[in-house]
Amino acid sequence: MRNLLVRLAGHLVRALVMIWVVATFTFFLIRLMPGDPVAAQYEKLVQQGMSPDAARNATRLTYGFLPTGSGWDQYVHYLWRLLHFDFGRSTQTLGVNASAEVLTGAKWTIGLVLAGILISFALGTVLGVIAAIRRSSGVGDALTITGSLFHAIPQFVMALVLITVFTVIWPVFPTDGNVDILVDPGFNGPYVASLVSHASLPALAYALSMFGSYLLTMRSSVISVLGDDFVLAAELRGLTRTMRLRYIARNALLPLFTIFALTIGFMFGGAVFIEKAFNYPGMGITLINSIGHRDYSTMNATFLLITAAVIVANIVADLLYTAIDPRVRRGGEAVA
């Protein structure tokens, strides 16, 4: 237990440092971007038919939400606010807390990502075990090549295909949004069903684009575990096949936690593609919009949130590892 706490403390310190670095990096990077929120808003208003004067007036307020002072002052101010979990105000939805903006989207993205991970993990590991056990047969080869291909096919291609198939050719899934607005919100059947049906295609896109990498990792992991002595030992002790498979699977799963952490970052990044393709209002859409509107606070908050998600995933993966692997949990060394 103490071991675990020490690990956790170390993680937290590193996480904070990393968040600071990313916060700093993005802060300055974002300020290098050409364009400013006022100009972007002004043009939009004028195109919506507002007169130039009116548009100028309407955008004047936005200036009030832009940081002032030297770059350094802005940075210090920004860090100071970060310490209070204040991510600043959005300039796109003027005056609204950037963190609220991002969290609204993040909620949906996290749901999708988790669903995607769950499906791809289940699919990938099961197929990975099969591919490993049947590795010298055609089934194994086919699975491996399929895994590699799916691993390579990116999310947006997957999304395009799914959209074309399931909303145009065979329209069984809704095309956009996260829930049917007409359904009363709350924990009731139709609402949950609506949530699920809206999430299914994007989640599937995630899953299909991810399971290949789980499959490949699981395959090589199982192959390596199959070579471990204890597997043969279990056979020679007369353990049943199911029991042995369970031994193998549990040991083979360990390396997947590391991959899992990497995947999280990848999936949150991929949210931009998936959400854009399915018009699913998550963090990716928030990010695209905030970039388009040069909404600095929201951009910063999005970056930090994704970073935090990756870091948390890493920590979770490590803790899972610790929980499952007694070699880590109960001190690092053997007695002799």
Added chain:
Amino acid sequence: MVTAVEIPTGNTPALTPARRGFWRNLWRVLRRKPTRVAGAVIVALFVVMGVVGPFLYPANLPTDPGNAYAGPSGSHLLGTDFQGTDVLALLVTGSRYVLVAAVIAAACTVVVGTGIGLYAGYRRGGPDSVLMRITDFIITIPGLPLLLVLSTLWKYSNPLTMGLVLGVTGWGSVARAVRSQTLSLRERGFIEAARGLGLSTAHVVRKELLPNVAPYVAMNLLISVTVYIYLEVGLFFLGVLPFNENNWGVMISQAVQNGVTQTGQGLAYLLSPLVAILLLTLGIVLLVDAMDEVFNPRLRED
């Protein structure tokens, strides 16, 4: 494994000439499986397309707005685009930007990733900590969002910048993997022996460590190419990259924006670059399988 039987990989472990040319060796390994040959042929085809292809067409491709979104026909094998330009011509002339950028990015990733991974893993201690923190940063910072922001900063007027930017943001996981491989190789006696013999760090890294991580590096190089092609094309798909030259990403982006997925009109325009990418991916996937054997003399034997 308990099985103490040493299973030979071939009929006779007699002399394998050691210093056989790399290419001959490659060919030998490829020949073992038809899938590998297929992969190599596909990849070679695309290389030729990227290198030679653009010279076959005029700098400015002819347009024919009256014949936009045409389906495949005798005069336009893969149909036409939104202003009646031949899709095949676009595909061929557009391959160079995409491929060059992806190869540069992959090379960048592999060179930086391997370099840092090897150095950090071999050196350990201070340099390792510093480099790994940088690597963590590269891994942690969300890549695609970063590219979205960078795409407003850079003009990506040529594949070189495109490739460099992609590569610079993507080397983290390679570095980490190479480092952990290096750490485990470091425990192997031959590294210790090389140091004991007074061989320089440069020598140890280049001659002892590098050949042992080579299969991994080669696989990554190949796979990175596909990853970067997709990333590039994905950015074009998102519409965040300016299109300054013909390339596949622009084709997909234009086709999708023109509603090909909805109307089916100009399907060939959308599918051509997609299929090209998938084919290249398949080629690379099939080829990757051979890398272990190419670089590992132990597996290479007949």
Added chain:
Amino acid sequence: MIHKKRSLDGATRESLDRATNGTGTDGTGTDGTGTDGTGTAGAIEARGIVKSFKARGDVLAGRTVRALRGVDFRIPPGGAASFIGESGCGKTTLGRILAGVESFDSGELVLGGVPLAGLAPRKRAPHFRRVQLIHQDPYSALNPTRTVESILRDPLALRAKQTGQSRAWIDGRAREVLDLVGLDPGYVLPRFPHQLSGGMRQRVVIARALTVDPAALVADEAVSMIDVSLRLGVLNLLRELRSTLGVSVLFITHDVATARYIGADGELYVIYRGEIVEHGPTETVLADPVHPYTQCLLSAIPVLHGVEQPGADRLAPTEPLDESQPEDGCLFAARCPFATDRCRTEHPELGHLGGTAHEHACFYPQRRSVVATPLADT
């Protein structure tokens, strides 16, 4: 394919001497302290070497394992010393320290007459290079991606660069060292390590060590991973190198018989928990061990029933080493069948046995006949 060891013809020997001398002057050139390539050039001396490791996985607790607790020994040029002890006794660490791949906390190491304490790490390197480590595992000691030729060529090329030798010299020398270890250069040079047997691999490792004209070889369990029928060949090789090249050999093992085979005319050191508990001429210690630990160790050697008869005082095996056992008093007290209260409280120092070269660290030294002896009728 290991062809019969050729006796060195005059020309080879001459070139060898030249090379050895070359190294000597090279060494002096860099550090200014003299070795003349004859007398004490190869002497290795250790005084009070101490080394502790941090236990891994427990950063905050900072528990340390004391691998070596002040080890002294001296090996003359061309001499042999064997270090025996059970796993975890620190013998491997000692070998690695001698070869310069591991650092040590305190103590003094003198290589070829040069004390290393005052030297900067860079200056130490050439001296450590003269002590070459032969790993236990010949499979991992050779880079699997390179041919034997390329493996041997690199250290030779470095040497050639330093001494201004030609390419031809490198080729010739590569063949020479292979000849020395009893391998056929024509067969071995173009091959990859995996194409060689364990014994041949270990010979290549030795050949590689010889490329730098070492003063000493540290052989850490050098034959334990080699097939039984091939072991003796490698052991013989080490013996021959001692006599033909004047290389001293440090043999580290838990297998007393092989230690005896290599170093019957040398010194035997028995290490227990980082301390030397008994030391003396090999045959003396084996025939008349006085420390109970040595006696336990020797008692554990299997007896070839039918060919040998067990020693009259053979001891029953003790429990294995447990690092958590108390460290005050004699370190062996907890496992010692003869321990008294004094043993548990007072730490015995290494002392000479009745004015002989035989040293021990026991309050109650008593000779016991624990080693099996050949049956008279065979």
Added chain:
Amino acid sequence: MRRTAVAATALALCATLAATSCSSSSSSSKGGGTFTAILTQIDSKAPINPYNQSTNSFRGYNAMMLGWSKNTATDPNKFYPAIAKSWELSPDGTKLTVHIQPNAKWSDGKPVTGDDLKLSAAVAYAEGGSAFAAIPGTAGGTVDVKVIDDKTVEFDQNATKPLNTWFANVMTMYVLPAHVWSAQVPSDIWDTIHTALTGSAADAKTAQDTITALGKKLIGWGPDKDVSAGPFTLTRVTTSEALLTKNKNFYDADKIAPSQVVIKNYQDNSTIVNLLLKGEIDGSVYVAVSQSQLDKILAVKGNQVVSGASPVQASLVFNESKKPFDNVHVRRGLAYLIDRAQVTKVGESSSGKASPYPAGLTAAQIQGWGVSTSGLNAYSVDTAKAATEFQQAGLKQAGGKWTLPDGKPFTVPIQTTSDFNDWTSGASNVAAQLQAAGVDAKVTASSDYATYLADLAAGKFTVSWWLTALGPSAYNIYQRLYGAANGWTLGTGGGVAHSAAGQSGNWMGEAESADVSGLGTVNPGELTNQLSQVPPDQQKQIVAKLAAFTNDQVPAIAMWDYVNQNFVNTNRFTGFPPNDADVLRQPQGVWMQLGYIKAKAK
């Protein structure tokens, strides 16, 4: 049995998926009384505050103005009644008396009164409405708002610098419920406003700061529960949709057929097209679609398109600070080379019409302002005329390629942005046409519109896309060509000053004036500024003059006029406005208020 558990979850998920795939299609057709519309971005975190750019207060649905502009080309002051049932404007245009709909009530049952309007005006000051600037001496600014009685309110304009746009600006003021908003607004707000407008310099400054601070506070605020005077109230909003329910208290509730309205987020063109293809949208805003998409959409049962002229035009504008584009002959020559019909076909095939004349006006505007087309040059494709113009500019033709006088190749870099597909497609076609004519044209794109605008304003581009003819007011239209972007800014004395190319945001780099045969020396910025001050009949003359000037000088080559293409679906509702109805330029909520859109008889 952990693995089995995972598998079981996966199965359960699949089961739900299968179950919902059916229910989702049924839910979309549920409620014949639901009208599904598309609007711009929806943000569930946005406040119910019409002033916020992202808002859950939707104009025409739950956000009401005093009147709905007819957006006619010639007279921006034509309005349909909204909260204002009727109004009187004093002859000098400085005093507006508004009569509130007698039945107007908020959705919580409280009547809409003059106090509501007065508070709305106060908020407008804080949020920076065009007619409500808390800065002394602002031209066209409101100086006072008087509540005459419960249902009558008077607005007064700054009499010293009146503008003819003031009336429209006041009429487009959002009406907010005072009983909801007053808690957010200090009770002495009008004192502060008056101080800001008339107080001593120091006091005014303090008052202005107070108002600005209030504006900052208010902009992000919105009531938790919607209180609307419009036909609908907001029920709930998700991140991509908003649900509005019919407001029983709306003064014209009888006219409103739908019992609820779903407003969908306009995030991405293709998702909208997908929805249209499913026949799920009852009324859309302008959606740019390709010809093939249009065909496919219209093939869906019930889908129809209602289109009208749109006061928006896509043009290629020149940066005249870059040589040789400062030379009018070069610009004219290029205009002669480009087949605008072809560009339109490639770029905006279904929702664009090739602009007939490069004059800064759309075809509808030319007609509306009665500009004589006889004097306008259509710049029909004519290589010979182009050659003549180029030669006049000193360009040379060698081997079919045009070169600059110094022999360097004549290149036309066309800038576009990846954000707009029609622009990029159009640009490639322009480039292809020019290349065919021996002009080395090249397309480059900015990664996004914000970058494009920033680079544009920085004067980095040579030839770039620009939306022109943005109406409806003539002043607005020519502001796009002869406003700040070209260096003409309002001086302190009310006149117009011109800054040199590259300065004060003058990225088009036009000269202050030019000689045009038949018109003499014209300062277009001066003329444009006059448009905001003179009555309509005088505006007509100025517009004609500016059209001729623009047509002659070609600071921009108009490519196409956008067609305001609204998709509607007649499966559930009928009675949509006819083509070209002015109401098409307002949201469908306004259509309903004006009596359009009826439930379809079953």
Added chain:
Amino acid sequence: MTAATQATTSTAAAAPPAVTIRDLTIVYRTPAGELPAVSGVDLDLPPGTITGLVGESGSGKSTLALSLLGAVQRPGRIAAGSIHVDGLGNLVELSAKSLQEARGGEIGYVFQAAQNSLNPLKTVGKQLLDLGRSHGVRDRTALVRSAKELLAGMGLDAARVLDSYQHELSGGMRQRVGIMFALVLNAHVLVLDEPTTALDMISQANVLKIVRAVHTERGLTTLLVTHDIGVVAEVAERIAVMYGGVVVEQGETADVLRAPKHPYARALINAIPRVSGDLSAARPLPGRPPTLGTIPTRGCVFRERCAVYAERQLPACVAEQPPLAPVADGSGRLVACHAVAVEDQQATGETA
């Protein structure tokens, strides 16, 4: 020889063998075709004895050991022959289910010490329960009790060990746990594969002492596979020497060690340095042990390294692999050598 060994040896002579291997051939599929790792081996394990099976790498000894559990790993398979185990019948013909039950049930297997034969993620106790479940053991408390007894008998803190993970056990402890697993279900045949390799001398002595003790206590039939003749000499009554997939000599340990007949057995014994006696008595063996691909397919497998062949060049050595046949001295020793056969013939010829 101790009294105990004498006693068991004498019973061995009376009772039928507990394990009878006849003409066993095990082949591995390789790119070069199926190659035999074990060819035509006959071996008897008399009940109550410890038989030491000695050989170098590639001799086929581990494959043979695995075949005793019907667990030859792919790509290997039993191509011919039979393995009769007392109470089970011919293993080669058993169903997968019966084989699974026999493993760990009737036949216990102990791994090399360096190998991690335990699931690293589960405690010994949990794995014990898994074992019980796999073998349909109902009475878990009895299972745990007998495991504890076994462990305590081997000098371990049973409760602590059952609660430990593999990495918390030392090499010697793991080996004892391995023995516990092999015997906890009351196996009567015990196969030990290199049980002391990679252990140091003291641990090795401990393990051997335990092997000896449990063997006697439980009346087991034990096969001890090792490359170390010393280990066999210490505990085994009988010894079988394997080379190139063939048993070349078999007999009472003391007899074989005292006077090995087969040139390989002789050379192997001579190649071992000893702690006492004449150092120069040790002689290296030339050549290298064959691998699967280099085992001669015709003639004697040892021919290439054989000193006798080098000297006498018997044509039979080239022609065929000599059968394992009893030597004429009546000691019950079996040797597979043409030269020995010829000598015997000459000897019997002379006496006759």
